Amino acid sequence: MVGAMLQTRCPTRGVAVRCAGQPPQVMHISSTANQAVKHCVRLRESAKYRGETGSALICGRDLVQELAPLVAPMRALVALDGEALPENIASQRYVTVTPPVMQKLTGLGTCPPSMLAAEVALPRPADLLRTPRGQLTRVLALDGIQDAGNLGTLCRSALALGWHAVVLLPGCCDPYNDKAIKASRGAVFKLPLAQCSLEQWQQLVEAHGLVPLAAEPDRGSSSSGSSGQAAIAADQRQRGQEHGLEAPPGSLADVQRQLADLPVCLCLGAEGQGLSPAVLQRCHPVSIPQAAGGQLMESLNVAAAGAILMFALSRGAAPLLAQLVAL
Template sequence: MLVTRLRLAKLYRPYREQAGSVLVVGHIPVQEVAAFTSVRVLFLAQNATAPAGVTAERTVHVSPVVLQKLSGLKSVGGLQAVAEVEAPGSHDFLAESERGALKRLLALDCVQDPGNLGTLLRTASGLGWDGAFLLPGCCDPCNEKALRASRGAAFKLPLASGDWQELDKIAEHHRMAYLGAEPHDNPGSATTSPTRSEGMKGVCLVLGNESQGLSEEAHERCQPLSIPMAGRMESLNVSHAGAILMFALSDAGLDVVRDARQFVV
């Protein structure tokens, strides 16, 4: 019964959210995630040892057949660990101690590729952003591929999901200006009605769907922001573009710009 429950927790997002558990597959992913959340059950291959630094409420050595059922993989060659961990909770960005406490928030608008989503969360965490907000249509941040790409950031970075109305309340509460990433010289940018940024204390960077770009709701709210492109390329992958923009908008990026000015003739 436990194997069946954990397999369902991996395969079906609604059940996973109800159970409050996430299944993490692989020695390194388990080690990365365990640094930020509790491990409820650690399943190890026979004769395998727990990943360094990982402690679990319960540890069980199982056969390759059981590991395969838990992981959902066709082959478990080299697989040594699978863990049931406590799912990351939804962060309440309105509960910050004071208005304007949130300075940089990443909002993902129907980003569906788990590799892109995980990479963006990892980048936001690495660059010191305050959190991420997942709008409708985004893939599950606890998807196995997303977890691998995020390197545990889905558990470390404050994370919430909801609709535009909820995000609007957060942006208003913390006086954040909306910036929406758009391809350079996108004709649609001229038709937007960007949110005024005067008096704002923070920024909410909105990144859109891999193929469709920003949604209509995003266009209604965001001031367009683009990366100048040299050559014949029209745009970058959303995770690459997001990394550049997050760095440019971070304290580290602003410091680099200030330092670089002394080299400009």
């Protein structure tokens, strides 16, 4: 850990958790060859090392301050020389560094004077199978997403749109790497995340009565798309009858009511490869209608497609459409 290494290298100066009403005891690092700096670089670059140490590195003042209440106390808080340490961030260790050290530590070419970095404990994986039935009605499942930017952006959209959890199926990149944390704006620390095998995912879908949806490119009026939409519509009608709902006359309120009553698991695959056959065969395919039947553009970026589909399935769609209709 950063704190342990710092204490070993300079025991006379000491490190400590900040106490109320007392100034923090601060350690200073000026060499990029310091073992603590190498430790932070490995946290940023190696998923295996993050798993071994149970830590991740977050970079950026806004992100550090936003996540501070969720990960308190931080294992180490790092600031540039001459900059005041934030008063509202609890940390086990406080460290100041020179600009070259901060650049090495964060991997950034330049760092503003207000730059902060922090070592934080990884959150515990969510045990979604223990969640009471009915509390997970909007679940995002990612299958083989290797691009950290896309994974982080999808988590950010899921959190913003009120989705309840994210499932990472085999082949996904580490959600706590530097790029994913930044792209998610810290959402990977706020959303329940679970890494599942295909069998565990299927158990989750069955245990919570979720309708599995597979995001697929727009194929026009293909038979697979039509059959998938028909299956979803039939499920909606059945759920509506069970809850005493009348058939929708087409109003936004009725459409939204049916969607709200439909617990779903939206599955997204990697760009290019798409969803694995094992996942795809268990899902109802859905697609985003495109101009000219998809002839102008073969497909959308997975993060963009995921955001559109999550919004369409969220409670935010009808209010927005109502605003637009009223214009």
